[in-house]
Structure formats: C-alpha cells, structure tokens
Amino acid sequence: MASPGSRVYIVDDDAAVRDSLSLLLGLHGFDTITFPSAESFLAAQSPESSGVVVVDLRMPGMSGLELQAELQNREIPLPVIVVTAHGEMAAARSSFKAGALDFLEKPIDSDQLLGAIRDGLERETERLRRSADAAEVSRQLARLTPREREVLERVVAGMHNREIASELKISARTVEVYKARLMAKMGVERIPDLVRVLMAARP
C-alpha cells in the first residue's frame, strides 16, 4: 500500500514566502517541494502524484484558481489550499466551488495552515488506501478465468446457484465448484465479504 507520506507542494512566486514556509513546514516534519510558478509545478506532476498543494492565488502567468482548474482537467486529484495576500471573497467562493480544501489570507495563521495540511494529507492517505484496495481487487479479478468471472458477476447480482446454472447451461454442482474457486482467489470466505470488497474498490 502506497503512502502520501507528508509531501507538501508550495507554489508561490515570492521566494521569501516559499523559503520561509518550506522551513516552517519542514520543522513540523513535512516533506516540502517548492515551485516558483503554477506552470513549473504542473510540469512535474502526473496522475500518480500525491500530497497537498499550497498555492498563491495571484501569480504572474497562471493563477491559483487556474491551477486548480488545470489539475481537475488532468485528473490529478491533489487537495489544494489557496492562499492570498488579498481578501477576495469572490475568488474564495470560486475556489471552494472548485473543491479547494481551504482558503487562507496572508499573513497566514500557521495553526490554520498546519491544520489544513493535516486534513489534506489525511484525505490523501484515504484516497491512496482506496486506490490501493482497488488495485488489489483488480489484480485478484485478473486472476479469474472468464467462466469464474461470469459466475462472480451473477453471484454479486444476487442470483441463486440454480438460476446461474440454467443461464450458463451448466449444472448447479459445477456452479458451486466455480464459486468456491473464485472465492479462494478473491481471498474471501463468505459471499457478503465478496460484495463488500468489490464495492469498496469501486472508485
């Protein structure tokens, strides 16, 4: 299972702000990476990236809000904390609408920032866990034979053995054998567990 660790991306055009936040967050035990612009940050990301983004609202070139939109565009689901030196209510509304984790005014209250980062990292951990579970389930599903998968789909849909047998034109006994085999492969002992695992892995 992959971990987000304590990765924090700091995106700000002001070098002193980058350096000081990086130092402070580093002292609090976070693993920080700084970027002077939204563009340079985006260039370093992939859908597999994880961590929390702290981004300045107003920067030359791409703004904080535009970065948020671009991340959604590229399906990079990183939690974003927007900070601003202006108290712009309209921008705050927009960023929350776009799913920002928090919107902080500069000078930043460090407790608020740390709280927001922790929230974000928790959310990341949960997301990664879920995606790891999903990866595991899909690995297990990949090991099933086509016949076993057909039986699985019908079992999860709540069909009885006899119905499955008549639909697949095999004996109820054979259905029973497939069922036992696929449950072993999926690592579950009871049908309700099987359903729960599959539901949980759904993105």
Add this chain to the structure above:
Amino acid sequence: MFRAQPASRGSSIARSGLTHVRAVTAGIICAYVVTYVLLDWISYIHPAGPYAITLWNPPPGLSLALLLGLGLRYAPALFVAAALAEITVRHGQAHLMHAALYAAILAVGYTWLAVLLRRSGFDPAFRSLRDLIVFTGIVAVGTIAIAAVYVGAHVLLGSFTWSEFAGHKIYFWVGDVIGITITTPFLLIHGARLARGHTPRVTVEGALQALSIAAVLALIFNLEPQSAVNFFYLLFMPLVWISTRYGFEGATAGLLATQLGLMAALQLAGYPSEWALQFQFLMLALTVTGVFLGMAATQWRRARRGLENREAELKTIFATAPDAIVILDENYRVIDANRAAEAIFGLSATQLTQRTLHELITDLPAGFSTARALSAHARRGDGQQFPVEVSFGSTIVDDRRLCIGVVRDVTERNEMQDRLRERDQHLDRTLRVAAAAEMASALAHELNQPLTAASAYVQSLELLLGRHDARDPGLEDTISKTAAEVQRAGSIVRRLRNFYRRDAGSIERVAPDALIEAALAPLAARIERHRIDVAVNVAPDAPALLVDRVQLEMVLHNVLRNAVDSIAESEAAAAARRITVAASAGQAGFLTIAVEDSGPGVAPAIAEQLFTSFVTSRKEGTGLGLAISRSIVERHGGRLWLDRSDAGARFMMTLPAAKA
C-alpha cells in the same frame, strides 16, 4: 455655324460634317465679299479726286468684324473683296496690277489691325470700358498708318501729287475711323446677339428715337450748309437718349442710323463736297461721344444689377441666419433685427427697434471691444434672463457709424457643459476613491508577502530554539515578542484593506445600452474630434445588469477611453477608425461586453502586465485604470480580460445579470 446632320449614319457623318463646314465657310466668304462691294458702292460718295478716297468707309468695319468675330483665317477674303471693289466700284482703275496692289495694302493693313487688337487682349464682346478704349485707340492710330501707305501708293503710282498727300490722308483717316468705330462694334455685338438667338425687336421707344434722328436731320439739312454745321449739335440729343436708355448696344445702332441718315441728307441737300469733311469731323465727335456714353450706361447698369443681386443675397442671409442679428446706430439703438432676433428676445422687429443694446444685453462691459466674442446675459421681452455670446462689427454708412451685433443664445450649450462637468466630477470622485482603494489593496498585497515570510521565519525560529537544551529566557521572550509584532503588522494591513474594501456598493438594475451610453458620453467630444466611428450593438437577448452603476460606468469608460486613445494616436485612414461595443448574454447569469477598436493593438510587454497596478503605456497614465477596473469587475463576481492584443485590441468583461 457647324451642325452635324442628324440623318447621316456611320463614317459618312464625319465627311458630311466637313463638307458642311466648308459650305458654311464658302457661304460666309461670298456674303462678306458681296456685302463689302455693296457697302463700298453705297458709301462711294464725295470721293476725294477721281479715286477711291471717301469720307465714310464702312467696308473696313465689316472686314474687322469678320476677322475679330470669326477668326483671322478669313484674312485672304479681304484681298478678294478689296480687289473686286477696286475694279467694279472705282472703275477708273486703268491697271489691274494697281488694283491688286491697293487691295493688298488694304487687306494687309486691316488684318494687321485685327492682329494688334487680338494681341492687346481686346474682347470682341466689348465687355468693359477698357475694351472700348483699346479698340478706339488702336483703330485711330492704326488707320493713320494704313492711310499713309494707301495714299502714298496712290501718289507713287501717279494718281495724286505729293501736295495732295496730307489732305487726302486726313480724308481717308476720318472715313476709316468713323466707318470702323460705328460698323465693327455694331456688327460684333448685334451679330453675336443674333447668333445667340436674339431676334431684334422694334419698340415704340426705339421707333421714336429713329424718328427723332430723322427729324433733326430734316431740320438741319433744310438750312444753309454753315447753319447746318452750327446746328449739328442737335443730333447729340437723340443719341444721348438712345445711349442712356439702351447702353452700348443702342449707341452703335443709333450711330449707324445717324451716319446713314447724314450721308443720305448730304446727298439730298446737294451740299458741295467741301462741306462733307466738316460734317464728318462733327460725326466723329458724335461717334466717340456716343460709344463712350453708351458704354458708361451699360457699365452702370451692370454694376447696379450686381449690387441688387448682392443685396438680395445679404437680405436672405440676414433673414435666415440662425443667430440673432441686430443693426445698431451710433447710440446703440436698434435699427433693424432679423427673425432669429425676434425669436430669441421674444419681441417683434418693431418692438426691438424701440430698444437700445443695453436694454437687450444687460451686463455688457462698459468699454467692450468689437474684436472678439463676449459672454453676457440678455433679457427677453418677458424679463427672463438668458446667457448669450455676443460679437460686434462696425461699419460706416453715409457718414454714420453702424454697429452690427450677432447674438447667440447659449443656454442649451451651457447646460450641456454643466451636465458634462458634473458627470466628469462624479467620475473623478469615484475614480479617486477607487484609486485609493486600489493603492491600499496593492500595498497590502506587497506588504503581506514579506509579513508572511517573516511570520513563518519567526515561528521556525521558535521551533528551532525549542530543540536546544541551553535556553536563554531572554531570547525566547524576544522571539515571541517579534512574532507578536509581525502579527500586529499583519492586522494593521488587514484593517487598512478592509477600510477601503467596498463590496460593490449600491447594486441596482441597469440596462446595458444605458450603461454603454453613459460611459461614452464624456468621450463624445474626443470621438468627434478624432473622427472615430462608434458602433454599439446590444443583442436583443442581452439581460439587464445587477451592478453598482457608477462603478461599472467608470470601468467601461476606462476601457473605452483606452480604445479612443489607441485610435487617436494612430494615423489610420478614416475608414479604419472604428470602435465596436457589443453586449450579449454570456454564460448563465452573466452579460458579456466586448470592446473592440481598430487601433494598433497592445504591445506584448504591456499586455502581460496590463492589469497590474502602476503599469501604463500612456505618458499621463497612473497605471491604475485597468487594475482598478479589474478589481471592480471581480468584486462584482465578473471578469475583465484582454481577449486579443494584436492590431484591433479586444477587451472583454462579464458582469452579473439581473434575473429575468
């Protein structure tokens, strides 16, 4: 006259046209030669000696009229006519060669006269006194030379002796001068009138005038020759009558009639030949008097007609001028006033003439000058005051000083200026408040960055300090005090910003076209001056806005002013001086306004920082305009951006729409 034959077709037109011209020319030459010989025959009376020298020579007048009226190319015809006349009329000519020589002298002599006249700038229509002076002068002097050569040739060929030379020369000269001065102007003027399609009319007055000439002649020539000479002056009377009534045209006709009558009377009265010269000298005086008097009458009539036309024009200008015009006497009392004056002062022209200038214009400065327009106040008939602009001119008529005042009612113009000024002041106030807010905001932003960094550094310092065992309580205390001060600085900045932060103030419903119109109004003068064509397109589905009207007016005004500046600075042709403002429904709940201009666009370096405070491309710009504009639009929840920056820049903004 040349006229194309309408029936001919194709290429034959040109040829038949040419033939026609030739036929006309030949006709003219024949008519001229025949008339010449006839005139010579009629006037061949009282010749000096047996030959060719007569006292009245209308044929040279005919020749000059031909050359001056129809062109010098007819010059050879002069020789033919003169030669024919020498042979047929003056049948004493023994030698054909002699006749040819005399004819050549006459033809060359009169052609030379015609050339002299043409070169002198003489107008055959006798339009001015100058034409008449030049004509009589050249004819009087030129004919002396011709007379000398002609009479000299006769002497050389043995017709006369040298002792007769001087006498015959005068005889010839008088005949020529009278003949030409009467005949040539008559033919040129009346010929031209005939060619223009005038038909001669016989009026009762004309007939009476002719009768009076005949009566005077009859009276004179019933007397003895000496008495006839004494009473010759009576002939001046009908001629003065004719000349003053009918001008130069009449004078030439009257002189011709008098001359014909005189010759006939001389024949009928049977006076001895020696009296003829006396009469012709008198006739010469009559001729010169007649033509000059006639010309003076014509000139006077022409001048009077010009004055009448000019007066009619001036009367129309006076009556229809949109400004009030009053004419004042030396005591500034109104003499005359136009319709506009009646309208402005609410008084009839008669009522106006009972007032003085100081009653009409109440606050005229004491020693006002007539040099430039003055601002003053006028009083209407009903006592109401109104602002005016007055200018004066003065002129002297019949030794009286007249003053002409032009009064313009500027009530509407002043009101318009006041309204514009108020609007400008309002915009100016709004702009100043917005500029202060923008400054505070920009300052807060700039200060917040170092404050954020300082705060984070101090907190880091506290953390770092916590890791060391050897703690100095003073150090710890100082650091926490530093942290508190940084926080305090931050809260001061926040308070400053909050003080100026105006969440869009008084939100109201505004129609997009009204907003655009209001934003354009203060620019109207510049738009006109720079000949910019402004097109406003508001889509029918464009929703009303829900905004702070004054603030948004200022934003749009800012963007439009940039567009005007951009075009004003460019040197584009008239067709390319254009601003388009388009309003249409944008994404749900928003209105989009696009402002596009035909200017040179925004330089890339400027475009990048266009909305940043304190960046401007204009010399007088503060660099706050677009930054404030964007702040205002964003406070409303809208957006403002530069959509296209190359030639023909386009600014776009979205603004919240009112729910339909």
